[in-house]
Amino acid sequence: QVQLVESGGGLVQAGDSLRLSCAASGRTFSIQAMGWFRQAPGKEREFVAAVNWSVGKAYYADSVKGRFTISRDNAKNTVYLQMNSLKPEDTAVYYCAASSHREYSDYLDEYDYWGQGTQVTVSS
Numbered sequence: 001q002v003q004l005v006e007s008g009g010g011l012v013q014a015g016d017s018l019r020l021s022c023a024a025s026g027r028t029f030s031i032q033a034m035g036w037f038r039q040a041p042g043k044e045r046e047f048v049a050a051v052n053w054s055v056g057k058a059y060y061a062d063s064v065k066g067r068f069t070i071s072r073d074n075a076k077n078t079v080y081l082q083m084n085s086l087k088p089e090d091t092a093v094y095y096c097a098a099s100s101h102r103e104y105s106d107y108l109d110e111y112d113y114w115g116q117g118t119q120v121t122v123s124s
Helices: none
Strands: 002-007 010-013 018-026 033-039 046-052 058-060 068-073 078-083 092-099 118-123
Touching: 002 092, 018 033, 018 092, 018 118, 033 068, 033 078, 046 068, 046 078, 058 068
Parallel strands: 010 118
Antiparallel strands: 002 018, 018 078, 033 046, 033 092, 046 058, 068 078, 092 118
């Protein structure tokens, strides 16, 4: 099992920045990829970004490309999501996820482990 704990959410104004962190524990050696997803009220959970755990290659949804940066620190078993130029439409609960069998995926079903989520609210 892998446990994931997110932190760093909050209330900010449009144009501000936030950095989310997700610390993994347990069977971290099994992690192949980690990703960030988000879910706004009344909407389905959607892919935001993912990173291949071994080589660090990053992937992004078009909606955040150029504004968000995903990175990982293997020594700390932690993945980060740096969010710049935040917009009100970025408001959502952000979830960290880990996959033990895919090196990359933007599909929810490919992720085995999920954090509890952290709220990000961007005011206009």
